[in-house]
Amino acid sequence: MQAILSLGELTARLKYAVENQPEFQNIWVDGEISNLTIARSGHAYFTLKDAEAQFRCVMWKTSVSRQRYPLRESDQVLVHGSVTMYAPRGELQLQVNLVQPQGVGLLQLQFEELRARLEAEGLFDESRKRPLPTLPRVIGVVTSETGAVWHDIQRVISRRYPLAELVLSPSLVQGDLAPMSLVEALRRLLDEVQPDVIIIGRGGGSMEDLWAFNDEHVVRAIYASSVPIISAVGHETDVTLADYVADLAAGTPSMAAELAAPDLEQIDLALQQTRITMSVELQRSLDRLLEHLDDLQRQLTRLSPESRLAQIRDELNTLRDRMMRATSHTLTIATRDIEAAGHLLDSINPHAILQRGYAYISNASTGSPVRSVHDTVAGDPIRATLADGDLLATVSATREREDS
Structure with a gap:
């Protein structure tokens, strides 16, 4: 059992x-x-x-x-x-x-792991990213030669800035061979063409379609580039590691072309505005310079020997006029004083007094003046001096006025 x-x-x-x-x-x-x-x-x-x-x-x-x-x-x-x-x-x-x-989940995990590792190495540092050239002579493009991206870039550049030379370095942009193809296309541009700026990109697609632009070899090749690189992978919502490492990331290839090349019409307008601004500033500077020169001329004139001599001459003339006015005034006062003194002298001149009918009485014997009746007695000889001669007389009597 x-x-x-x-x-x-x-x-x-x-x-x-x-x-x-x-x-x-x-x-x-x-x-x-x-x-x-x-x-x-x-x-x-x-x-x-x-x-x-x-x-x-x-x-x-x-x-x-x-x-x-x-x-x-x-x-x-x-x-x-x-x-x-x-x-x-x-x-x-x-x-x-x-x-x-x-699927996408695994790719996203791989994306985040590689992004974190490369970021830790400093590949995505903003400080190392370079500005784009203002007026590029040669613009390199890495993309598929059969896709719409290349034609979109050509159309934008020919419209905005036909002076630039566009050089395509064709590459695979999808599949297992795409990463090495992208790296080689970049190398060709840098070694053989030496453009001023490079656009690398492709059109839209799934994460799997864009995966070549997350490849570590591609990212490091972009990092090592000697010229600025603009990434333009997929649509505006798509983000790849190429966008992180590039000097500038554009939402679409057409936007990348607009970033790479200036608008010639805008340049012309800017130049016209610059000319106007420079003309105005130049005129202002010239006016300020002329005004300064006028100031210097006035200073030079004021400080020149001729000007100084003229100033001294004017000062001397002014001083002379003042002295002449002062002298004239002094002379006028002196003349007036002299005339007053003359009048005074005339009024007290004995001869003038005699001219008015008076006589000078003196003792004929002693010559002493007779000022009072008490200075003589009867019988004294006296002399009466008149304006035109003398009178000799003898005092017969003296009589004193009763009201004296």
Whole structure:
């Protein structure tokens, strides 16, 4: 009779058989995450499913903490782990230690990892980015020679700045061979053409289509370029590592062409405005210079020997006039004083008094003046001096006035 197994024995045998089979250990399985639960303990439980089947999965806390890609419901993923059996319930499960995204999710993870590493190396530093030339003579372009990008760039440049020479270095822009093709196209431009600025880009597409512009070799080639590079990959919403490392990133190839070349009409308008501004400023400067020269001329005239002599001459003339006026005034006063003194002298001149009918009486013997009746007596000889001669007489008597 065949041996009868208990459920414990059955599950133990199954557990041993499954967990010791190499084909069930360290395997990769793809599918979609569903019924995702993160327990308070930190463990993750979910179901991996596809169109044909589904399988329970568990991811312990230690593996969850090391997981760089966040677990999300409905994500298409690749999981790595081993098949185990949970004996208490007799259920098989996949014990997962790593989850990686598939498709765009995987590419995005690779993008972020490479971006972080290159950023840490300083490849994206703004301080190293160079300004674009103002008036480029030669514009290099790295893109597909059959795509619309090349024709768009030609159209924009011919309209805005036909003076520039456009040089295409054709390259693959999609697929496994595209990265090395882009690097080689850049090298050709730098070695053989030496343009003033380079546009590198392609038209829009999916992340997979644009992936060549996230290649590390392409990014480092752009970083090593000796001339400024404008990246123009896809549409305005698309972002590649080429945009991070380029000196300038444009939303579209047409925008890149506008950034690379100035508008000739705008240059002409700017030149006209500059001419007007320079003319006005030149006239202002000339006016200020002429005014300064006039000031210098006035100073020179004021400080010249002739001017100084004329000034001294004027001062001497003024002084002479003042002296003459002062002298005239002094003479006038002196003349008036002299005339007054003359009048005074005339009024007290004895001869003038005699002319008015008076006489000077003196003692004829002694010559003493007779000023009073008491100065003589009867019988004295006296002399009366008149204006025109003398009279000699003898005093016969003296008589004093009664009112004296």
